[in-house]
Amino acid sequence: MKQMTLSALEQIMHTCAGEDESTDSFQQAPERAFADLGYDSLALLETQSVIRREYGVDLSEQALSAAETPQQLVDLVNRWLSAA
Template identity: 50%
Template sequence: MSDANATATELTVEDLTGIMRSSAGEDESVDLDGDILDSAFADLGYDSLALLETVARISRDYGVELGDDVLDGVETPRELLAAVNRTLAAA
């Protein structure tokens, strides 16, 4: 997967939810296919470790370095997508 996506230039919300599911599972009370863009990760059932695992997977699969500064203040999927895609565009 990392080879296939290493040249991808954009992380979509579908890509993100797929990675969230496979890296940290899905809380039974949450539908990740619903309108989640502006929900806090905490409200979606993802704690800091789940977010860390998700970001590590994005970093591997998309071949980008996502340092602590990139993720500073990121609390929702929309903010994470923006941060990742900014880094992908600059790469």
């Protein structure tokens, strides 16, 4: 079964933000708030649409706003994938 990893999420969000350098800050700090990692609500909205497209997971805006860190978002997506 397909699952999402922290580095896959970071790759998506890097692309959303238009950054060319890659880092592994999600794995180093999986519980850091998205804002502290440089991602605002627009970046999260775009991440939501990429996740819908690439993983077939349709997160509600409410669910999305409840996920405040990379780990929480990855867990949310993976719970959805496991239940599907």
